Amino acid sequence: MAAVLPERAGREFPYEKRHFESLRALAREEAGIELAEHKRELVYGRVCRRLRELRLDSFDAYLALVTPKGSAERPNFVNCITTNVTAFFREGHHFTFLHDEAVPRLMKARQPTRRLRIWSAACSTGQEPYSIAITMARAMESVSYPWDWKVLATDIDSNVVARAQTGVYGANEIPGYETAEMRRWFQPAGGETNNGPARVQVNDALRKALYFRVLNLFHQWPMQGQMDVIFCRNVVIYFSKEDRRALFDRFAQIMAPDGYLFIGHSESMLDGTDQFEPVGRTIYRLKSS
Ligand SMILES: C[S@@+](CC[C@H](N)C(=O)[O-])C[C@H]1O[C@@H](n2cnc3c(N)ncnc32)[C@H](O)[C@@H]1O
Numbered sequence: 001m002a003a004v005l006p007e008r009a010g011r012e013f014p015y016e017k018r019h020f021e022s023l024r025a026l027a028r029e030e031a032g033i034e035l036a037e038h039k040r041e042l043v044y045g046r047v048c049r050r051l052r053e054l055r056l057d058s059f060d061a062y063l064a065l066v067t068p069k070g071s072a073e074r075p076n077f078v079n080c081i082t083t084n085v086t087a088f089f090r091e092g093h094h095f096t097f098l099h100d101e102a103v104p105r106l107m108k109a110r111q112p113t114r115r116l117r118i119w120s121a122a123c124s125t126g127q128e129p130y131s132i133a134i135t136m137a138r139a140m141e142s143v144s145y146p147w148d149w150k151v152l153a154t155d156i157d158s159n160v161v162a163r164a165q166t167g168v169y170g171a172n173e174i175p176g177y178e179t180a181e182m183r184r185w186f187q188p189a190g191g192e193t194n195n196g197p198a199r200v201q202v203n204d205a206l207r208k209a210l211y212f213r214v215l216n217l218f219h220q221w222p223m224q225g226q227m228d229v230i231f232c233r234n235v236v237i238y239f240s241k242e243d244r245r246a247l248f249d250r251f252a253q254i255m256a257p258d259g260y261l262f263i264g265h266s267e268s269m270l271d272g273t274d275q276f277e278p279v280g281r282t283i284y285r286l287k288s289s
Helices: 017-031 037-054 059-066 074-081 093-109 127-140 158-166 241-254
Strands: 115-120 148-155 168-170 186-188 199-202 210-214 227-232 255-263 276-280 283-286
Touching: 017 037, 017 059, 017 074, 037 059, 037 074, 074 158, 093 115, 093 127, 093 227, 093 255, 093 276, 093 283, 115 127, 127 148, 127 210, 127 227, 148 158, 158 210, 227 241, 241 255
Parallel strands: 115 148, 115 227, 148 210, 227 255
Antiparallel strands: 168 199, 186 199, 255 283, 276 283
């Protein structure tokens, strides 16, 4: 008899181990995401929502729809299994380092071109690339000549990229929003509280410095030219060791020799490539050859 998970016999849709295994294989194939065994219930809850939206009556019907290569449902499946937790100025020491050390050093080296390119490689709903942009704008305030700096922000999940592009957030999500210094990067976007607008939008000038794209890190990368800074934080934890290593090696190829790579606080290069050396807490540069 098929193994219906006993602890959830009264489920809305029957969910067997084989269903989870098929979805797991699909997540790996489509996004490089390794779903650990303990994610079985989480996957059930998330995929159930798709079943209801599509008015399907079983996981078998869903698998028949999503499994064929090139199925239009695959991107929706990816959107529902990604974990998009993020925050403005998350892991604050990265932004301090970017402002105080990386940007001044890169600006000295890039005087001839006055051009800097930064990539937020798993940008989720945008808080990370906008935090980078605010940091860049602050770092640029003391220079008298305009610099050509841009932030490319990409993610595999088309829903989060669409949200990120709006640049609209709850004011209460923005640390320090009560200060005039932080408020100047945002404009009111609706709602009222005792302390000001409930919703705010990243200001137009800053938004012009960002480009958003849907991009699977395991597919071809469209950008030409080297990246001066790459933020790839809190995403490789979902990948296999081999995929992590391959990804870091690709970053090494696309990075300027004096560029910086920022990874998440719970991530490590130790089991990955040997092409980088640490220059700060979860901050790396290419090893000089
Ligand atoms: C936990 S969020 C991290 C967001 C942000 N970097 C931060 O640290 O706050 C992980 C993001 O990685 C994205 N992601 C997962 N697999 C991906 C892949 N293969 N290619 C690109 N993005 C991916 C998810 O969609 C999700 O938005």
